[in-house]
Amino acid sequence: MNIVMTIAGSDSSGGAGIQADLKTFQELGVYGTSAITALTAQNTLGVSDILAASPEFTVAQIQAVFEDLQVTAVKTGMLFSAEIIEAVTEELQKHSVQLVVDPVMIAKGGASLLQQEAIHALKTKLLPIATVLTPNIPEAEEITGIQIETVQDIETAAKKILALGVQCVVMKGGHLEGEEAVDMVYFADGAFFAMSSERINTKHTHGTGCTFSAALTAFLGKGYALRDAIIEAKHFIQAAISHPLNIGNGHGPTNHFAYRKAQVKGQVKLH
Numbered sequence: 001m002n003i004v005m006t007i008a009g010s011d012s013s014g015g016a017g018i019q020a021d022l023k024t025f026q027e028l029g030v031y032g033t034s035a036i037t038a039l040t041a042q043n044t045l046g047v048s049d050i051l052a053a054s055p056e057f058t059v060a061q062i063q064a065v066f067e068d069l070q071v072t073a074v075k076t077g078m079l080f081s082a083e084i085i086e087a088v089t090e091e092l093q094k095h096s097v098q099l100v101v102d103p104v105m106i107a108k109g110g111a112s113l114l115q116q117e118a119i120h121a122l123k124t125k126l127l128p129i130a131t132v133l134t135p136n137i138p139e140a141e142e143i144t145g146i147q148i149e150t151v152q153d154i155e156t157a158a159k160k161i162l163a164l165g166v167q168c169v170v171m172k173g174g175h176l177e178g179e180e181a182v183d184m185v186y187f188a189d190g191a192f193f194a195m196s197s198e199r200i201n202t203k204h205t206h207g208t209g210c211t212f213s214a215a216l217t218a219f220l221g222k223g224y225a226l227r228d229a230i231i232e233a234k235h236f237i238q239a240a241i242s243h244p245l246n247i248g249n250g251h252g253p254t255n256h257f258a259y260r261k262a263q264v265k266g267q268v269k270l271h
């Protein structure tokens with residue numbers, strides 16, 4: 001059995017965070033474990049409260065799992081504070097795992113899920129040990145200080161991120177405009193490719209980034225090569241966005257159960 005882990009915050013409404021990750025893991029046939037960094041009181045309209053775990057308790061969860069189970073791939077989501085990032089990095093450095101870092105910063109409703117002063121720790125501690133970083137455009141802007149408006153800006157920002165030590169960066173284009181949702185993938189060795197899929201006209205995109213990075217982690221845990229895992233994760237999120245559940249009064253969740261039933265072949269084009 002392939003065992004993977006998510007280190008992230010709990011979303012009480014189940015569309016993002018730990019809940020989205022575990023549903024995605026289950027759907028992709030890997031065994032999901034978790035370390036919860038924070039509880040959020042949240043629904044499809046927004047986040048109303050946050051209770052962070054201590055760095056010590058976050059690490060205790062990771063240690064309990066790793067002492068007993070053979071985890072091969074880990075993702076991080078909401079990490080909330082510099083103290084949690086530092087503690088998680090120190091612990092993960094002891095293990096040989098593929099690490100997907102989703103640099104969760106702001107929820108769709110505008111709530112801050114990462115303290116401003118934690119961005120330095122993300123860049124200097126966690127990124128150097130990461131296999132792949134999956135920022136959306138605002139997150140890439142925050143990490144690099146570059147205002148991203150053009151494809152050239154995306155490339156410049158990606159190169160700045162790779163210089164921090166991560167092996168690969170997926171610049172997610174969900175926040176851009178256009179008929180296609182385009183993600184651009186850059187590797188430290190200079191390789192590059194872009195993936196595009198039809199942009200679905202929907203407000204039900206709560207947890208898209210969490211779900212994409214969880215699917216990527218699951219495919220890495222199953223032994224896929226990094227490039228193939230990224231492409232298959234894009235298929236997974238496209239299926240999840242294309243088959244809406246239509247629940248809640250705000251930004252509803254994606255459908256984590258659509259991938260197996262949906263016809264995903266040909267939905268993602270590579271450039």
Ligand SMILES: Nc1ncnc2c1ncn2[C@@H]1O[C@H](COP(=O)(O)OP(=O)(O)O)[C@@H](O)[C@H]1O
Pocket residue numbers: 135136137172173174175181182183197198199200201202205207208209210212234237238241
């Ligand atoms: N409306 C959409 N239609 C199709 N794909 C989308 C849509 N919105 C986001 N995506 C895809 O979902 C994934 C997550 O992207 P994004 O929404 O930018 O992340 P985040 O949730 O971190 O803001 C990316 O692969 C992106 O291209």
Ligand SMILES: Cc1ncc(COP(=O)(O)OP(=O)(O)O)c(N)n1
Pocket residue numbers: 008009010011016017018040042077078104106107108109113205206207208209210211251
């Ligand atoms: C607990 C928790 N973690 C992460 C997020 C943000 O998830 P993301 O996938 O970036 O989705 P949106 O916030 O853009 O919908 C969250 N809301 N809660």
